[in-house]
Amino acid sequence: MVHYPNIKIQTQDFDLTTEVAQLREGHRDIGAVVSFTGTVRDINEGDEVAILELEHYPGMTEKALEKIRLEAHDRWHLESSLIIHRVGKMYPTDQIVLVAVASRHRENAFYAAHFIMDYLKTNAPFWKKETLPDSSERWVDARITDKEAENRWSK
Amino acid sequence: MMVDILYFASFREVLGRANEQLPAQFSTVGALISELAQRGENWKMALLDNQNLQIAVNHDVADRNTEIKPGDEVAFFPPVTGG
Numbered sequence: 001m002v003h004y005p006n007i008k009i010q011t012q013d014f015d016l017t018t019e020v021a022q023l024r025e026g027h028r029d030i031g032a033v034v035s036f037t038g039t040v041r042d043i044n045e046g047d048e049v050a051i052l053e054l055e056h057y058p059g060m061t062e063k064a065l066e067k068i069r070l071e072a073h074d075r076w077h078l079e080s081s082l083i084i085h086r087v088g089k090m091y092p093t094d095q096i097v098l099v100a101v102a103s104r105h106r107e108n109a110f111y112a113a114h115f116i117m118d119y120l121k122t123n124a125p126f127w128k129k130e131t132l133p134d135s136s137e138r139w140v141d142a143r144i145t146d147k148e149a150e151n152r153w154s155k
Numbered sequence: 156m157m158v159d160i161l162y163f164a165s166f167r168e169v170l171g172r173a174n175e176q177l178p179a180q181f182s183t184v185g186a187l188i189s190e191l192a193q194r195g196e197n198w199k200m201a202l203l204d205n206q207n208l209q210i211a212v213n214h215d216v217a218d219r220n221t222e223i224k225p226g227d228e229v230a231f232f233p234p235v236t237g238g
Contacts, residue, residue: 038238054237055164057230060214085237097238117238125211125230126237127164139165142207142234 001059004066006081009056011088014098023080023100030079034109035100036117042092044130044140051131054087054096061085061125068119072101075115076108083116085126118149156225160187163232169197184210184229185219207234 008014016035024030040052065083072078084098099116103109128140157176167173181187192203202208210217211230223229 056237057161057163057211057214057232060211060230063214121238122235123216124237125163125209125232125235127233128236129164139233140236142236146238 002062004062006069006083007062007065008082008084009058009061009087010084011086013086013095014084016098016100019082019084019098020100023082023102027079027102029104030102031104032106032109033100033102034106034113035098036113037095038097038117040090040092040094040096047130048133049092049130050133052090052092052094052096053129053131054085054090055127055129056085056087057125064124065120068116068123071119072112072116076101076103076112078103078108078112081112081116083120085120085124087126115153118146118153121146122150158187158223158225159228161228161230163230165233166201166231169201179223179225179227181223183219184212184217184221184223187223187229188219202231209234 016037020033020035024033042049069081069083072081079102081101086096090096099113101109101112101116103112129137130140131137156179158179159174159176161174162170162172181190188202192199209232210221212221212223213228
């Protein structure tokens with residue numbers, strides 16, 4: 001399987017400070033770092049969520065994320081960027097996803113982080129399954145609003 | 156020669172398997188789907204009649220017209236919900 005150093009799919013948690021420090025390492029030309037952290041909510045569609053399980057498609061997920069990352073570099077001239085997505089079982093308040101981007105000026109970094117998250121939502125092969133407090137399970141449905149969020153970036 | 160077929164998330168559960176190998180005798184994804192749909196109502200509903208079906212061939216987004224070659228990896232799955 002191809003290894004992409006700026007894409008990490010992992011079961012373990014991540015530390016924002018450590019990851020951003022690595023992102024900035026060796027770059028003296030960075031003037032802006034923007035990061036987004038996605039976390040597990042305890043309520044979805046009006047129901048309490050006890051466990052959130054993330055499944056992915058090994059190989060395709062990394063490739064899809066790298067494609068999104070490179071497009072962000074191309075459009076906003078980033079100096080560096082990183083995507084971490086956790087898989088497996090997670091619980092309310094856990095961190096799920098981290099997108100961090102660095103550029104010379106803030107505007108590009110803000111746009112690029114937003115773009116990467118919107119595209120990740122609709123293009124990277126991950127699937128969420130929720131377990132409710134009564135132990136019943138259900139797959140999370142894709143949202144129309146996520147597709148609309150992606151479309152705003154059409155050139 | 157064979158093709159590898161993968162099923163993810165709700166598809167894996169509904170179809171009762173995560174993967175299988177079939178002889179590489181299908182010219183396109185559409186031809187493969189027509190064959191699989193004959194296995195029963197679950198298969199027909201998940202693959203043939205499903206307007207939201209997502210397809211990948213060799214880790215790239217594909218559609219029913221995508222050609223299949225021996226050794227290819229074809230994946231079927233529902234719309235993605237990561238992030």
